Structures are given as C-alpha cells and as structure tokens.
Amino acid sequence: MAGHSKWANIKHRKARQDAARGRLWSKIARAIIVAAKQGGPDPAANVQLRYAIEDAKAANMPKDTIERNIKKGAGETGGDNYEHIRYEGYGAGGVAFIVDCLTDNRNRTAPELRTIFGKHGGSLGVTGSVAYLFEPKGVVRIAAESCTEEQVMEAAIDAGAEDVREEDGSWIVHTPPDALFQVRQALENAGLRVESAGLDMIPLNTVAVRGAEARKVLNLVEALEEHDDVQKVHANFEIPDDEMAQLAAES
CATH class of the missing domain: 3.30.70.980 (YebC, transcriptional regulation domain)
Structure with a gap:
C-alpha cells in the first residue's frame, strides 16, 4: 500500500476533534459549490456533485447546509467564486506531492503552500514537475x-x-x-x-522513507491537509508498517 493511503486510513480511524470536523465541512462545502457550478444542481446528472454530497453525508453535514451550498454553486444565491488549482512539489527524501486545491484567491494560496513545504523540508515545484x-x-x-x-x-x-x-x-x-x-x-x-x-x-512507484525523514513527510501531509484551500493531498512515500503505527501513535 502506498504510504499516504495507509496514513490516511490510520488518521481516519482516530476521533475527529470539533475543529477538524469544521475544517472538513468547509472543504466539502467548497467541493459541492464547485461541482454544482460546473455540472449543474441535479446530482442524478452530475457525478461529481453526487460524490460531494455523499462525502457531506458521511461527515454528518446537515441537509440544509448541503442544499444551501448546492444553490450557491448553481447561482441561485450569492457565493464565493472558487477555482480548482493543482500544485506540485517535493517533500523530504525526494517524496513527490500533488496538492489539489479549491481557492478563491490563487495569489494567497500559492505563497502559503510554498511556506508550508519549506517549513517541512520540501519545496513547491512548477506544473508538471511530479505529475508524471x-x-x-x-x-x-x-x-x-x-x-x-x-x-x-x-x-x-x-x-x-x-x-x-x-x-x-x-x-x-x-x-x-x-x-x-x-x-x-x-x-x-x-x-x-x-x-x-x-x-x-x-x-507509479513509491519512495521509501524512515526515521526523521518519515516524520517530516507525515508532518507535511498533515500541514497541507489542514490548509483551508486544500482538498486532497497525493504523495508517493512508503513507510514500513511498524514505523507507521509508531508515528501514528505519537501524533
């Protein structure tokens, strides 16, 4: 299993704090708005909206909140204008990262992500630097x-x-x-x-990391996922199961 997939599974089993749930709702709300804007407000005819609604239900988002965000995306009510931007970069140990964002201000998002990468031993790259x-x-x-x-x-x-x-x-x-x-x-x-x-x-291939490098990579994943504009983080690291479990217990 790719390391990021296993780490996500471990974190998913941990109890969510209220702040984390609020952050999750905010991210899902953006996904609903953008999906409704791009494909229309009918989930039967809009697969991306259907998946976003399912994510919202799984996160226990209230029905009226879901419907309100659909209306925002469909233009029935006022709302922010979000766009999808994909960023690419490297973490410690040469681990490749793809970061999918929904943002209403790309001039804010890019420098903030660059700072996050830098704080955790990585660097934000250019489009195409790791997508392959x-x-x-x-x-x-x-x-x-x-x-x-x-x-x-x-x-x-x-x-x-x-x-x-x-x-x-x-x-x-x-x-x-x-x-x-x-x-x-x-x-x-x-x-x-x-x-x-x-x-x-x-x-396509994974990069093995251990010890301090593994901790830096996982810290980078968590810091990126905590950013309000970030929807999803993809990474190609691999960490041995025993060390992954120990790092999860320490987090």
Missing part, C-alpha cells in the same frame, strides 16, 4: 468483512475495473477514471457495501 510520477484512477473501497474477494472480482471486473486488492481491512478496486461510476454502481447492485468512491492520483 502518478496516474489518475477511480478508487472504490469496500468493507472486507461484508463479502469475499471472489464476489468483489465478479462484480467489479465485469463492469470495467482493472484490479482488486485487500488493504487494511478493505477491498480496494481500481478503475479507469471514466469507469468509476459504472463500477461503483455494479458493486452496489451486487449488494456490496461501498465505503467510499472517488478519483485519486496513484503513484
């Missing part, structure tokens, strides 16, 4: 205890999935980006419990 080290994939996560690998394989591969693997108590299904929705639908139609689904940037 990743490939876009659809990723569907299924609760492993709810089904067998054979059940997942049968439904997923027939619908266009590329592979199925077990990771940290879940079945992970990778798909081409344009097949994500149909694969997810096929899995749900087969009665399987989908925990999450979305687009991700999967590293």
Whole structure:
C-alpha cells in the first residue's frame, strides 16, 4: 500500500476533534459549490456533485447546509467564486506531492503552500514537475468483512475495473477514471457495501522513507491537509508498517 493511503486510513480511524470536523465541512462545502457550478444542481446528472454530497453525508453535514451550498454553486444565491488549482512539489527524501486545491484567491494560496513545504523540508515545484510520477484512477473501497474477494472480482471486473486488492481491512478496486461510476454502481447492485468512491492520483512507484525523514513527510501531509484551500493531498512515500503505527501513535 502506498504510504499516504495507509496514513490516511490510520488518521481516519482516530476521533475527529470539533475543529477538524469544521475544517472538513468547509472543504466539502467548497467541493459541492464547485461541482454544482460546473455540472449543474441535479446530482442524478452530475457525478461529481453526487460524490460531494455523499462525502457531506458521511461527515454528518446537515441537509440544509448541503442544499444551501448546492444553490450557491448553481447561482441561485450569492457565493464565493472558487477555482480548482493543482500544485506540485517535493517533500523530504525526494517524496513527490500533488496538492489539489479549491481557492478563491490563487495569489494567497500559492505563497502559503510554498511556506508550508519549506517549513517541512520540501519545496513547491512548477506544473508538471511530479505529475508524471502518478496516474489518475477511480478508487472504490469496500468493507472486507461484508463479502469475499471472489464476489468483489465478479462484480467489479465485469463492469470495467482493472484490479482488486485487500488493504487494511478493505477491498480496494481500481478503475479507469471514466469507469468509476459504472463500477461503483455494479458493486452496489451486487449488494456490496461501498465505503467510499472517488478519483485519486496513484503513484507509479513509491519512495521509501524512515526515521526523521518519515516524520517530516507525515508532518507535511498533515500541514497541507489542514490548509483551508486544500482538498486532497497525493504523495508517493512508503513507510514500513511498524514505523507507521509508531508515528501514528505519537501524533
């Protein structure tokens, strides 16, 4: 498993503090606004909006808050004008980072991210500096205890999935980006419990880091994810399981 994926799983299991939940709601609200603006307010016809709404429900965002942000994106009420910007850079040990942001002021976001990278032993790069080290994939996560690998394989591969693997108590299904929705639908139609689904940037190769470098990399991940404009962080680091668990316990 790529290190960032495992670290995200560990952090997901930790109890969220109120401040963290508020930050999460803010990020999801932006995603809803942008999705509704780009694809319209009907989730049945707008896949990105549908996924953003599902993220909101999973985070226990109130229904009226979800609907209010959809209306903002659709132009029915006033709202900020967010744009998607992707930043690229390197962390300690040569670990590659891709940072997806939704911002209403790119002149603010770029220098703030540059400062974060610098504080944690990294550097913000130019567009294209690390993108070639990743490939876009659809990723569907299924609760492993709810089904067998054979059940997942049968439904997923027939619908266009590329592979199925077990990771940290879940079945992970990778798909081409344009097949994500149909694969997810096929899995749900087969009665399987989908925990999450979305687009991700999967590293073609990983960079092994340990000790102080590993801590710097994880600190950079957390600092980036805490920034209000950051929606998602992708990184290609790999940390041994025992050391990852120890670092998680210390955080």
